[in-house]
Amino acid sequence: MTATFDTDRMAAVIYGSEKLASRRREISAAVSRIPELHDSRPLPFMDRLEKVTEMTRKLAALNKHLPDIIDPNDYEEGLHLYHEVMGMEGHPLALHEVMFIPGLIGQGSDEQYEKWLGRARRREIIGCYAQTELGHGSNLRSLETTASYDPSTREFIIHTPQITALKWWPGALGKSSNYAIVVANLIIRDRNLGPHPFMVQLRDEETHRPLQGITVGDIGPKMAFNGGDNGFLGFDNYRIPLGNLLNRHARVEEDGIYVKPPHAKVGHSAMIRVRSHMATGQAWLLAHSLIIAVRYSAVRRQGFLEDKTREVKILDYQTQQYRLFPSIARAYAFIFCGFETIRLYDQLILDVNKHGNTSGMADLHALTSGLKSVVTYQTGEGIEQARMACGGHGYSMASYISEIYGVAIGGCTYEGENMVMLLQLARYLVKSVELIKNGKSKELGPMVAYLAEPDTQEKTPLELKDYVKLFQMMSKRQSWKATERYLKLVEGGVSRDVAWNKTAVELTRASRLHTRLYIMETFIRRVSSIEDMNLRMVLRDLVNVHVNYELLDCGIYLHDVSLLDSIKNQLYSSLHSLRPNALSLLDSFQFSDIQLRSVLGRRDGHVYENLFEWAKSSPLNVSDVLPSVDRYLRPMMEKAKL
Ligand SMILES: CCCCC/C=C\C/C=C\C/C=C\CCCCC(=O)SCCNC(=O)CCNC(=O)[C@H](O)C(C)(C)COP(=O)(O)OP(=O)(O)OC[C@H]1O[C@@H](n2cnc3c(N)ncnc32)[C@H](O)[C@@H]1OP(=O)(O)O
Numbered sequence: 210m211t212a213t214f215d216t217d218r219m220a221a222v223i224y225g226s227e228k229l230a231s232r233r234r235e236i237s238a239a240v241s242r243i244p245e246l247h248d249s250r251p252l253p254f255m256d257r258l259e260k261v262t263e264m265t266r267k268l269a270a271l272n273k274h275l276p277d278i279i280d281p282n283d284y285e286e287g288l289h290l291y292h293e294v295m296g297m298e299g300h301p302l303a304l305h306e307v308m309f310i311p312g313l314i315g316q317g318s319d320e321q322y323e324k325w326l327g328r329a330r331r332r333e334i335i336g337c338y339a340q341t342e343l344g345h346g347s348n349l350r351s352l353e354t355t356a357s358y359d360p361s362t363r364e365f366i367i368h369t370p371q372i373t374a375l376k377w378w379p380g381a382l383g384k385s386s387n388y389a390i391v392v393a394n395l396i397i398r399d400r401n402l403g404p405h406p407f408m409v410q411l412r413d414e415e416t417h418r419p420l421q422g423i424t425v426g427d428i429g430p431k432m433a434f435n436g437g438d439n440g441f442l443g444f445d446n447y448r449i450p451l452g453n454l455l456n457r458h459a460r461v462e463e464d465g466i467y468v469k470p471p472h473a474k475v476g477h478s479a480m481i482r483v484r485s486h487m488a489t490g491q492a493w494l495l496a497h498s499l500i501i502a503v504r505y506s507a508v509r510r511q512g513f514l515e516d517k518t519r520e521v522k523i524l525d526y527q528t529q530q531y532r533l534f535p536s537i538a539r540a541y542a543f544i545f546c547g548f549e550t551i552r553l554y555d556q557l558i559l560d561v562n563k564h565g566n567t568s569g570m571a572d573l574h575a576l577t578s579g580l581k582s583v584v585t586y587q588t589g590e591g592i593e594q595a596r597m598a599c600g601g602h603g604y605s606m607a608s609y610i611s612e613i614y615g616v617a618i619g620g621c622t623y624e625g626e627n628m629v630m631l632l633q634l635a636r637y638l639v640k641s642v643e644l645i646k647n648g649k650s651k652e653l654g655p656m657v658a659y660l661a662e663p664d665t666q667e668k669t670p671l672e673l674k675d676y677v678k679l680f681q682m683m684s685k686r687q688s689w690k691a692t693e694r695y696l697k698l699v700e701g702g703v704s705r706d707v708a709w710n711k712t713a714v715e716l717t718r719a720s721r722l723h724t725r726l727y728i729m730e731t732f733i734r735r736v737s738s739i740e741d742m743n744l745r746m747v748l749r750d751l752v753n754v755h756v757n758y759e760l761l762d763c764g765i766y767l768h769d770v771s772l773l774d775s776i777k778n779q780l781y782s783s784l785h786s787l788r789p790n791a792l793s794l795l796d797s798f799q800f801s802d803i804q805l806r807s808v809l810g811r812r813d814g815h816v817y818e819n820l821f822e823w824a825k826s827s828p829l830n831v832s833d834v835l836p837s838v839d840r841y842l843r844p845m846m847e848k849a850k851l
């Protein structure tokens with residue numbers, strides 16, 4: 210089937226500009242010409258140590274070639290080059306670029322930039338972000354690592370009081386990093402001032418050996434990210450200079466006077482940054498799995514429809530389309546709302562760092578908390594459906610889908626466990642409903658203004674604005690229902706914390722609906738703004754799949770469920786309309802075969818030949834008879850014959 214649009218033009222929409230889309234193609238082509246930058250053999254055949262070694266080898270090779278391929282100051286070009294060469298299984302700089310440098314920029318003073326930023330950017334030093342501990346990740350107020358100020362030497366003494374206080378999980382900490390931003394409780398004259406970020410050298414810059422007072426190592430294999438070295442870290446009264454507290458916002462004077470930051474949570478900026486970028490990052494992972502599944506589904510033939518002389522492509526089955534197409538729509542929706550969220554984050558950082566204005570922090574915290582939770586969960590769902598859509602071959606590592614799944618669902622946990630983050634958004638929604646109840650609707654932010662709208666009668670949606678209206682109504686009702694349940698318990702004498710816990714499931718439902726509404730609205734808004742009519746029409750088909758699927762999926766929140774019958778019909782017809790463009794919508798992401806690392810999803814479509822070659826290359830096939838057969842199996846069978 211031929212598509213009705215040009216994938217290069219769609220790539221420009223996905224990546225935000227024609228220039229970036231074409232630079233991505235040039236970068237992929239450049240990488241394809243440099244064998245040193247390719248995996249030396251398929252990653253699934255490697256054990257953990259080989260993977261870590263391979264990632265480190267490629268990283269060093271990449272560092273060498275990088276200036277010939279990209280403008281080192283261009284973040285987007287760099288990101289693409291990294292995805293292409295390093296893939297998704299982790300590497301020594303994984304946290305350096307994502308949290309260490311941004312953490313230093315967000316929290317460090319100009320003087321501290323002078324000291325560390327240039328060195329970090331040149332990669333003279335490698336850093337990570339060490340916050341989570343063995344005993345606590347979500348509840349930051351219970352972190353146990355301390356940084357006690359000693360005015361006599363103008364130093365902080367960093368200490369791990371017990372095993373639960375060991376830093377545990379930080380990416381690239383175990384073996385690669387020689388520096389870390391360590392989050393520890395600032396203690397001045399026995400007063401605990403809460404978690405603050407400190408720049409800490411962990412290893413000798415010459416020998417790479419841990420410094421005296423530091424215990425550091427790798428935490429072992431994980432569901433994914435096994436090319437990376439997530440680590441543990443302990444401190445034994447380890448001293449760092451006063452100037453190592455990252456002090457753009459909070460300061461300690463030499464005599465121990467504490468100058469507090471303009472907002473208590475301003476130190477969380479590195480986390481907010483990653484959360485803001487997660488929608489686009491997850492969209493990219495979802496699109497990876499979908500292109501594998503859709504390419505395969507356009508080659509695989511199984512069973513018959515009308516024509517009994519030729520088996521049908523499995524992509525023509527309605528169930529296959531229902532399994533895959535709503536996720537294509539979500540991948541696009543996540544990309545578009547992700548870009549909008551990144552813009553909001555960039556604006557906030559400008560406001561905070563340049564003008565000391567922290568007024569947008571609560572809004573962005575609420576938004577990104579909900580968004581990271583919904584997007585990571587739905588991405589996991591979509592990838593798992595993509596795997597099942599490939600039948601048995603999806604289960605093989607040749608598809609690479611299980612690796613993508615493992616990486617993606619890590620996002621449900623890192624950067625804030627999803628339930629915990631949904632409950633953060635819920636606090637914002639409850640406060641908003643309380644404002645309305647107290648006659649202060651005017652104080653509501655634009656994203657929650659709909660919570661004050663009166664209920665109207667539900668009717669079959671005909672235009673996109675009708676879908677938004679229905680979704681607003683469902684979301685509003687759930688926010689009110691959860692808030693009223695919570696307030697009723699409080700009014701009945703239950704403590705706020707216990708009442709909150711007794712309402713928590715309803716609260717998370719409200720957060721999901723609010724977030725899904727935001728995703729839907731940004732998707733519609735972006736598609737409506739596209740000038741190229743041809744592209745807009747294709748994306749409009751995708752939006753139709755999205756709005757109908759989302760509404761059906763949330764149908765239990767409607768009062769009049771009879772509406773669902775017509776929505777089902779609209780969904781089935783929009784799946785059918787999308788079929789001719791489904792593959793090209795994914796080709797528009799322009800992932801190269803090198804980047805995809807999937808035998809099943811290669812562009813050439815020679816699925817069976819490629820699978821057979823892959824199987825033959827398995828290390829188990831190097832000899833016809835394995836030593837384990839000689840050692841155990843043959844003697845066992847011989848014995849049975851006696
Ligand atoms: C650029 C590229 C990125 C690409 C990404 C894509 C793909 C990624 C690929 C690879 C993976 C790479 C990296 C993975 C990195 C992973 C790194 C980590 O995981 S780092 C550790 C992250 N840890 C967490 O996220 C911990 C989660 N917990 C918290 O954030 C907080 O504890 C909390 C749950 C939010 C509660 O905060 P706290 O206890 O500090 O607050 P309270 O005192 O309870 O609340 C008081 C008040 O403050 C509000 N609030 C909390 N945080 C903020 C904030 N940041 N901004 C504004 N306001 C905040 C909170 O809501 C309360 O409000 P109120 O109800 O009004 O009183």
Ligand SMILES: Cc1cc2nc3c(=O)[nH]c(=O)nc-3n(C[C@H](O)[C@H](O)[C@H](O)COP(=O)(O)OP(=O)(O)OC[C@H]3O[C@@H](n4cnc5c(N)ncnc54)[C@H](O)[C@@H]3O)c2cc1C
Nearest residue numbers: 338339340341345346347378379380619623624625626628
């Ligand atoms: C791949 C990966 C990479 C990571 N990288 C880093 C890194 O670079 N740096 C770093 O510092 N950390 C990192 N982490 C750690 C990560 O940030 C934490 O694991 C995460 O914040 C969750 O915290 P936790 O493990 O303590 O889970 P917990 O908080 O113990 O969660 C366990 C369960 O308890 C529930 N729960 C907890 N609190 C509440 C509550 N208040 N209300 C209701 N339910 C609750 C949760 O919903 C969950 O179901 C990484 C983790 C992973 C998996």
